[in-house]
Amino acid sequence: MTEENDTANKVNEKPAEVEPEKKVVESRYNLRRRKDDGDAKPAEHTEEVEQKPAVATAPITTVLEFGGRLGVFCMTLLLPATVLGLMVVCSQEDASLMSSPPLPALDSLWDLRVFGMVVLWLLFQALLYVLPVGKIDLSYIHSHFLQLAVSSLLCSVLLSVYLYVRSRWATQDLLAPGGNSGSVIYDFFMGSELNPRIKGFDLKYFCELRPGLIGWLVINAAMALAEMQLHHLDYPSPAMILVNCFHLLYVLDAFWHEEGVLSYMDITHDGFGFMLAFGDLMWVPFTFSLQAYYLVHHPNHLSLPWIVGIVTLNVIGFSIFRKANSQKNSFRRNPSDPTLSHLKTIPTATGKSLLVSGLWGLVRHPNYLGDLIMALAWSLPCGFTHILPYFYVIYLSILLVHREARDEAQCRRKYGSAWDDYCREVRYRIIPRVY
Ligand SMILES: NC(=O)C1=CN([C@@H]2O[C@H](COP(=O)(O)OP(=O)(O)OC[C@H]3O[C@@H](n4cnc5c(N)ncnc54)[C@H](OP(=O)(O)O)[C@@H]3O)[C@@H](O)[C@H]2O)C=CC1
Numbered sequence: 001m002t003e004e005n006d007t008a009n010k011v012n013e014k015p016a017e018v019e020p021e022k023k024v025v026e027s028r029y030n031l032r033r034r035k036d037d038g039d040a041k042p043a044e045h046t047e048e049v050e051q052k053p054a055v056a057t058a059p060i061t062t063v064l065e066f067g068g069r070l071g072v073f074c075m076t077l078l079l080p081a082t083v084l085g086l087m088v089v090c091s092q093e094d095a096s097l098m099s100s101p102p103l104p105a106l107d108s109l110w111d112l113r114v115f116g117m118v119v120l121w122l123l124f125q126a127l128l129y130v131l132p133v134g135k136i137d138l139s140y141i142h143s144h145f146l147q148l149a150v151s152s153l154l155c156s157v158l159l160s161v162y163l164y165v166r167s168r169w170a171t172q173d174l175l176a177p178g179g180n181s182g183s184v185i186y187d188f189f190m191g192s193e194l195n196p197r198i199k200g201f202d203l204k205y206f207c208e209l210r211p212g213l214i215g216w217l218v219i220n221a222a223m224a225l226a227e228m229q230l231h232h233l234d235y236p237s238p239a240m241i242l243v244n245c246f247h248l249l250y251v252l253d254a255f256w257h258e259e260g261v262l263s264y265m266d267i268t269h270d271g272f273g274f275m276l277a278f279g280d281l282m283w284v285p286f287t288f289s290l291q292a293y294y295l296v297h298h299p300n301h302l303s304l305p306w307i308v309g310i311v312t313l314n315v316i317g318f319s320i321f322r323k324a325n326s327q328k329n330s331f332r333r334n335p336s337d338p339t340l341s342h343l344k345t346i347p348t349a350t351g352k353s354l355l356v357s358g359l360w361g362l363v364r365h366p367n368y369l370g371d372l373i374m375a376l377a378w379s380l381p382c383g384f385t386h387i388l389p390y391f392y393v394i395y396l397s398i399l400l401v402h403r404e405a406r407d408e409a410q411c412r413r414k415y416g417s418a419w420d421d422y423c424r425e426v427r428y429r430i431i432p433r434v435y
């Protein structure tokens with residue numbers, strides 16, 4: 001028996017409840033699981049140690065390590081100082097450890113917001129730790145796809161009802177231009193309030209980008225996994241990889257240019273009602289991922305020339321989409337942006353101008369054109385056996401033609417004769433020489 005156990009046994013006068021014996025003791029992880037989950041089995045990783053007698057109180061430490069009290073006191077001060085010191089030296093031009101860089105001012109070391117971010121980061125990690133995130137099996141999504149869609153539908157309906165009810169108390173200045181008709185069903189669908197917020201939390205902006213777009217990517221990944229499981233593949237098929245990569249690029253781009261969304265019609269003009277709540281929470285994740293879902297049960301072999309052709313088409317579509325949106329956003333932010341000085345513009349009575357050369361001189365909605373070309377590239381990997389994978393192209397074509405007409409009416413109201421001049425100069429709406 002060791003010195004510590006001896007002491008412990010003296011403190012705890014009760015006889016030991018467990019007889020010392022050779023026993024397999026579970027790892028720390030397994031002990032924790034066992035506590036949470038009565039029937040958990042012992043882990044494979046085990047070590048054989050002699051079972052010590054159970055005691056009610058911890059043994060008193062008599063042997064001090066790490067240099068004892070003085071050692072740990074110095075380390076408590078020196079360790080943080082070492083980290084900060086290394087960081088300060090590293091930021092200097094002369095990053096020699098022998099250099100003595102100027103000490104940063106005390107107040108430059110502290111910011112309450114930054115502290116808040118660190119606390120949030122820790123809480124977020126704690127949440128991930130508590131939730132069974134590591135144990136989620138993505139194939140669950142494929143096997144519960146319809147149920148997930150129904151639940152999302154329910155959430156979007158509940159959200160729409162909440163939005164409609166709260167809009168009844170909203171003041172006039174908070175309402176969207178087209179969402180106050182007095183008809184319950186029309187206002188419920190279109191949304192009455194323009195940018196409903198709970199404290200500073202913008203519900204529409206949040207829904208437009210986050211749950212739907214991220215959900216779409218998660219579903220796509222789940223479909224790739226389901227395809228591998230179903231067809232006993234080591235990797236997803238080339239068609240599935242293409243669809244996943246194209247969609248990933250589109251969503252990453254949306255997040256990278258997040259601020260651009262603020263100028264889109266949905267945010268600036270449309271109310272937040274059933275159309276967008278349903279569109280964001282159900283339509284986007286469950287219809288935009290249809291190509292990946294389709295490929296799970298309908299494999300399509302792609303030859304190398306087809307892969308090259310489809311990738312090229314997506315690159316062309318993405319370049320047009322991105323360039324057009326970036327040009328317009330930069331121009332609206334700063335009309336005298338030097339990178340756009342080569343482009344021709346038409347002044348309007350509002351003080352704003354319209355771009356009439358470059359992509360915006362090719363058609364009146366070059367961003368829609370790029371979006372449609374990409375949509376085609378996303379469907380082609382699924383082959384030509386069914387129309388279903390082309391649902392997205394069809395949806396987007398209808399939506400963008402309708403959207404173009406709505407935008408045209410708004411711009412004509414805003415810009416009057418200047419808009420007519422623009423239309424005369426740029427004759428085609430979306431597809432050059434066709435439409
Ligand atoms: N994947 C999907 O399901 C969908 C994708 N989208 C994409 O969302 C993006 C945003 O679309 P949306 O909001 O409809 O439209 P736009 O981003 O094209 O914005 C239209 C506005 O741009 C301004 N504008 C129009 N012409 C010019 C010009 N020549 N020069 C300068 N400004 C001009 C006008 O506003 P102002 O003058 O007031 O600035 C007009 O109201 C698009 O890329 C679209 O493809 C849209 C819907 C669905």
Ligand SMILES: CC(C)CCC[C@@H](C)[C@H]1CC=C2C3=C(CC[C@@]21C)[C@@]1(C)CC[C@H](O)C(C)(C)[C@@H]1CC3
Binds near residue numbers: 208251275278279283
């Ligand atoms: C349910 C109806 C039939 C229609 C619903 C329409 C909505 C699904 C779309 C309206 C505008 C959208 C946009 C995007 C997603 C689809 C909806 C919500 C968008 C966020 C996709 C990513 C792009 O990069 C974008 C330009 C940011 C898009 C903005 C418009």
